[in-house]
Amino acid sequence: MQTITQGRFPRLAYIFFGGILGVFIIATGNATQARPDNSLKQIEQEIIQEIIKHPAKPNESMDKPLEFILAAVKSFENVKDYNATLYQLERIKGKLLPEASIQIQATVGKPFYLHMKWSEPRASKGQEAIYTLTKDPAKMRVKGAGFLGAVGFITLDINDPKSTANNRHNISEAGLEMLIRTLENGWIEERKRKATDVSISDVICYDRPCTRLELTHPNNADGYFLFYKNIVFFDKENNLPIRIENYSWPKDGEDAPLEEAYGYKDLKLNPGLDLAVFQK
Numbered sequence: 302m303q304t305i306t307q308g309r310f311p312r313l314a315y316i317f318f319g320g321i322l323g324v325f326i327i328a329t330g331n332a333t334q335a336r337p338d339n340s341l342k343q344i345e346q347e348i349i350q351e352i353i354k355h356p357a358k359p360n361e362s363m364d365k366p367l368e369f370i371l372a373a374v375k376s377f378e379n380v381k382d383y384n385a386t387l388y389q390l391e392r393i394k395g396k397l398l399p400e401a402s403i404q405i406q407a408t409v410g411k412p413f414y415l416h417m418k419w420s421e422p423r424a425s426k427g428q429e430a431i432y433t434l435t436k437d438p439a440k441m442r443v444k445g446a447g448f449l450g451a452v453g454f455i456t457l458d459i460n461d462p463k464s465t466a467n468n469r470h471n472i473s474e475a476g477l478e479m480l481i482r483t484l485e486n487g488w489i490e491e492r493k494r495k496a497t498d499v500s501i502s503d504v505i506c507y508d509r510p511c512t513r514l515e516l517t518h519p520n521n522a523d524g525y526f527l528f529y530k531n532i533v534f535f536d537k538e539n540n541l542p543i544r545i546e547n548y549s550w551p552k553d554g555e556d557a558p559l560e561e562a563y564g565y566k567d568l569k570l571n572p573g574l575d576l577a578v579f580q581k
Contacts, residue, residue: 362499363492366514369533370484372540377481382408382574385565387417392560401425405565406574407476414579415476419446429454431579442581454581477565480542484533496520506534506544507566521550529557536568543568 389401402421408414415432419425428446431454442454474483491497498517505511511534518526529551534544544564548557 362495362497363488365501366484366488366499366516366533367492369512369514369535369540370481370488370542373481373535373542374485376540377409377478380409380477380570382406382572383477383568383570384572384574385568388562388564388566390559390562392558397559405476406578408574408576409478413476413478414574414576416578429581431581432459433579444581477541480545484542491516494525496526504534506536507564509543510537511535511543512537528560534564539568539570541568 384404384406387401387403387405389403391398399422401419404418404420406414406416411434413432413434415430417430419428425446427444429444431442439459440456441459443457444454445452496518498519500515500517502513502515503510504513506513514533514535516531516533518529521529528547528549530548532544532546532548533542535541536543543566544562546562547560549560551557
């Protein structure tokens with residue numbers, strides 16, 4: 302059985318607030334975006350209706366991924382808040398940045414609150430970011446690392462160049478709920494296209510028994526797919542996706558290069574978060 306742990310990479314200096322948005326991911330291999338106003342219950346019904354409209358055929362490759370994301374939707378309906386250690390790895394301008402370790406706390410549904418605090422890499426230690434939809438959804442509160450932290454929290458636009466220069470996504474795409482919705486939308490479309498190869502195996506990820514789904518897109522003639530390959534790890538106990546890796550198309554004779562990876566280790570569901578942590 303394969304074991305997955307967080308990687309370790311050379312530490313490189315970030316610019317101010319570099320790496321601040323690592324949890325905000327386009328998690329599936331295609332360009333379909335999640336519809337943010339959908340409730341999880343509505344998402345569940347959409348998946349069920351899709352399966353009813355398009356009955357499963359023998360060996361149809363996307364049937365199993367849809368089963369896994371439906372189970373995740375049902376499981377997450379009972380979640381009000383969560384915390385975890387987020388491991389983030391992103392390729393920016395052709396270079397993999399050092400892996401980040403971030404303590405993340407978030408609520409589910411409305412109102413949505415998110416708080417992150419960095420412990421790695423060393424250049425980002427102590428950095429914090431707070432986002433909430435109860436105020437201006439185009440703004441976030443941030444605190445710098447090191448001597449920059451003496452300034453305290455300041456307000457930045459979510460697309461401010463200070464954060465987007467070293468990040469692939471912005472803060473409005475944050476968290477497990479958005480990940481589940483994005484997978485749901487993308488995988489329904491992939492099932493219709495019948496252009497995805499799927500392999501499934503049992504692994505250990507972050508010391509948890511998981512199912513590893515590998516979705517590969519050998520042909521991208523129309524440019525629909527964002528990635529050549531997506532790998533998603535579903536925790537067998539809570540049915541939630543706790544790690545995702547996205548790879549771009551390989552050059553001849555080379556392995557597919559990793560573009561981004563995000564993982565939730567030590568995920569705790571419904572810990573009863575103190576909302577004061579989001580008020581800074």
